Amino acid sequence: MTLRILFFGPLGDVAGCERIDMPFEPGLSTIADLRDRLGRDNAPLARALAEPQVMVALNQQLVDWDCNVRQGDEIAFLPPVTGG
């Protein structure tokens, strides 16, 4: 089982892709841990995900950064929206 990670809008450019499927690692507890893990090898992504306006959705529900992640979860990083 893996984690499905989605980057929307400009975050996709910074991450280099719109979607990553990564194996669940035992050290990952919260979404904040996942954010740190994703930013470890990509400093621009670490900065972009740390922007206060970035929101996160867990299985298509907006959640807080301290929310726990589990195997099979879909986590989406959402920059400020610009529809309408």
Place this chain on the structure above:
Amino acid sequence: MDHIAIQADDFSLQQEYDRLRASRPGAIVTFSGLVRDFNRNHDPAGEPVQALQLQHYPGMTEKLVAGMVAEARQRWALQGVIVIHRVGELQPGDQIVLVAVSAAHRAEAFAAAAFLMDYLKTRATLWKQVSIGGRREWVEAYDTDRLAAARWQEGAERERNGDS
């Protein structure tokens, strides 16, 4: 009767209007948004926008919009609500969004349509990218849109606090 659609296809204002009119309301307010020729971030004398790409989060966008419609229905007595937002590639002048609301009287329909547009702009998982001079740029969020949406929150808080 509600109709929510996030779609690549264009929509017919007349068809959606007739859909609301069928239940014999006293008022229908429609708002349609069109793709601008120029990005607000750019000098109006600058290069024209060649195309607009709309990205969204399939599934989540529909859920968020359904939540907005439910909130509008709690705030005002409405008959029908239609929200259509287009995604994919659009050209300047194309229709991009439709909000249509029917009610017994105009005040509810006007207010709910404005509320839904403000919330769509600031809470629906949609992102615009413009093509200008062969370059693609993500559109930045506007403070004016955030402030417009925030006024509905302030209004709700005042009501909860018993002010008028």
